[in-house]
Amino acid sequence: xxxxxxxxxxxxxxxxxxxxxxxxxxxxxxxxxxxxxxxxxxxxxxxxxxxxxxxxxxxxxxxxxxxxxxxxxxxxxxxxxxxxxxxxxxxxxxxxxxxxxxxxxxxxxxxxxxxxxxxxxxxxxxxxxxxxxxxxxxxxxxxxxxxxxxxxxxxxxxxxxxxxxxxxxxxxxxxxxxxxxxxxxxxxxxxxxxxxxxxxxxxxxxxxxxxxxxxxxxxxxxxxxxxxxxxxxxxxxxxxxxxxxxxxxxxxxxxxxxxxxxxxxxxxxxxxxxxxxxxxxxxxxxxxxxxxxxxxxxxxxxxxxxxxxxxxxxxxxxxxxxxxxxxxxxxxxxxxxxxxxxxxxxxxxxxxxxxxxxx
Numbered sequence: 001x002x003x004x005x006x007x008x009x010x011x012x013x014x015x016x017x018x019x020x021x022x023x024x025x026x027x028x029x030x031x032x033x034x035x036x037x038x039x040x041x042x043x044x045x046x047x048x049x050x051x052x053x054x055x056x057x058x059x060x061x062x063x064x065x066x067x068x069x070x071x072x073x074x075x076x077x078x079x080x081x082x083x084x085x086x087x088x089x090x091x092x093x094x095x096x097x098x099x100x101x102x103x104x105x106x107x108x109x110x111x112x113x114x115x116x117x118x119x120x121x122x123x124x125x126x127x128x129x130x131x132x133x134x135x136x137x138x139x140x141x142x143x144x145x146x147x148x149x150x151x152x153x154x155x156x157x158x159x160x161x162x163x164x165x166x167x168x169x170x171x172x173x174x175x176x177x178x179x180x181x182x183x184x185x186x187x188x189x190x191x192x193x194x195x196x197x198x199x200x201x202x203x204x205x206x207x208x209x210x211x212x213x214x215x216x217x218x219x220x221x222x223x224x225x226x227x228x229x230x231x232x233x234x235x236x237x238x239x240x241x242x243x244x245x246x247x248x249x250x251x252x253x254x255x256x257x258x259x260x261x262x263x264x265x266x267x268x269x270x271x272x273x274x275x276x277x278x279x280x281x282x283x284x285x286x287x288x289x290x291x292x293x294x295x296x297x298x299x300x301x302x303x304x305x306x307x308x309x310x311x312x313x314x315x316x317x318x319x320x321x322x323x324x325x326x327x328x329x330x331x332x333x334x335x336x337x338x339x340x341x342x343x344x345x346x347x348x349x350x351x352x353x354x355x356x357x358x359x
Contacts, residue, residue: 004058007048009033011065014167015150017189018120019064022139024190026131032186034178040330041066047331049079058089065119067101068094077108095122118150138197161206166196169213175233177262179332181240188220237263238272245277252343255281255300261335262288267318270295286335290326294319308346
């Protein structure tokens with residue numbers, strides 16, 4: 001597997017991200033993805049297959065801490081077989097502990113199931129045997145901590161209490177958006193876990209880690225001077241938006257806009273983006289429920305845009321609305337397709353409404 005790229009899909013909790021932390025200590029080229037259950041798993045697997053198809057190289061799809069339904073397993077197995085028949089070299093491996101995957105585990109050799117260990121421990125043990133794991137001193141202790149809290153082993157009190165803090169460390173790391181910024185969000189959470197491994201042997205370790213969480217978060221976002229975590233994370237997010245301009249720019253009636261998905265806090269983030277990148281006339285954020293939040297900085301009347309797109313409205317520099325029939329997506333490109341369909345329809349049917357730039 002040394003020459004292959006490993007596309008690693010894992011769950012969105014402590015156990016899932018810890019599997020990816022383990023794999024960082026293998027010698028392979030890793031691309032990380034994270035998904036929760038339901039439609040998100042299938043959409044993410046489709047993205048992985050698309051990414052592999054676009055590359056002319058061998059690949060391994062590694063899935064951890066996620067059980068696949070019988071239909072998902074059958075579909076994925078079929079797709080990989082088809083690609084291999086077309087001269088691709090793709091291998092599959094799933095390491096999981098959820099008993100609901102038993103039917104798939106009995107049918108497919110690539111589906112490894114063990115209900116007695118958490119996925120992190122399964123991944124750790126498997127990596128030691130098969131993946132040339134370059135194991136740091138803290139790793140086995142950390143694995144046992146995750147195992148204790150994920151399987152709720154309250155009798156392992158020290159590991160269990162430390163695991164509870166690690167669990168909250170991940171569940172409350174909400175500053176970034178994993179759909180808009182999958183790489184940065186994944187790096188953020190794995191970095192937090194890596195920092196957490198440094199406190200394991202301290203006296204009253206769960207308390208020390210608990211007291212340090214705010215500092216650890218700020219340290220990730222701080223580039224130069226110190227500030228509140230809100231300001232630090234906003235600056236960080238605006239920078240990420242700027243880096244993504246090429247793929248996330250939209251146009252409407254000659255006006256240049258930026259489309260984000262699920263970022264939220266549009267007044268602060270949106271204003272920060274427009275001040276940093278004045279070549280943009282507006283920024284629109286679509287929520288997971290299909291509500292629009294549009295901001296401008298005296299370049300275009302976004303209340304009129306919102307009215308045309310959704311029948312919404314608001315103020316010239318701040319408006320909103322709701323996309324009727326919006327389908328929640330777990331991939332940014334599918335959201336952009338939905339909005340661009342609306343834009344194309346409205347540009348074709350709306351009148352020649354002139355937007356007055358504010359003085």
